[in-house]
Amino acid sequence: MNDVVLPNKRPGGRSAQVQALVRTALEQLVAEQGRERVTVPAVAERAGVSASSIYRRWGDLSGLLAETATRRLDPNRPLPNTGALREDLTAWAQELITHLAQPCNTSLLKAAAALANGDSDTDCLRNRRKEALTLVEQARARGEHAPEAQQVIDHLIAPIIFRLVFGGDPVKPELAERLVGELFAMVAATRS
């Protein structure tokens, strides 16, 4: 932990504690009142912190919701590296499905969607885009013919998030395998 980069200048332990209190308060309020009724002041009151400390750390309610929905997908966790991009992407997408299909996380994802600022990526999307790029570059370094990171977002991540948010069939980890297969068929066709 490097406290110097934290904007609120509190010691790391206290800062981590505040973050945990805020996330727990958010999850409780969403469960109790529904996601559309939750506000930053209400979260602050429940957590026993000031609203300004929430705005300082997360920017706005959308940032807090998106970060809480995906916080267990630690941006510093090791990504799959099996030696084949197809297996890497499948494992990565399955992890995303398993995480976001949990009802509480789906709720937070929908709330983040409603509040997302169209001009800038949400945290959730920005981190997934970075991860897609890492996996693609890792495969290219091995000499694999790989899709563009943007194609991974459009044809693997977008269908998963779209199904989670707008419903229809339940989203299961098996979906990852089909979508990755379709992405690779697309890449094979543009190779020749």
Add this chain to the structure above:
Amino acid sequence: MNDVVLPNKRPGGRSAQVQALVRTALEQLVAEQGRERVTVPAVAERAGVSASSIYRRWGDLSGLLAETATRRLDPNRPLPNTGALREDLTAWAQELITHLAQPCNTSLLKAAAALANGDSDTDCLRNRRKEALTLVEQARARGEHAPEAQQVIDHLIAPIIFRLVFGGDPVKPELAERLVGELFAMVAATRS
């Protein structure tokens, strides 16, 4: 107009007028107060109708938002029928982008996302799924090798909606052409 199927038993003219009042009230309230603060009772009050007439016609706020966001995409409009699925899908997706990229409609789409019931398609998705199926069946009847309707949803509609809701780059009609090209590369690869 067949009044017999209308659940509220009002004459068609009165019913259409009520719908127009409700949609206008919704758009005004979203513009004035932001989408997250709008409720069915508030829309009813502004429109001068009873809340129960809104619940009867649209089910809930999510249904009203989704239907208003896409209402100019009349489900009875003629779909493209150029003689080639590739051109049909491109024109259809471009129409969707042009419509939903308007800020008011993007707002309504995000609000509908937040309130979507994960167990059932929203109006917006259900109508697009029907249209995808119509276009695919039309192409198969001409003897074309066509993707599944589900693939059209996953690889053409999902990336468009995902980009509109979660941001990043602006969504322009040219995107339709690239995505349709990728979908057709995928289908060509699975043909052989």
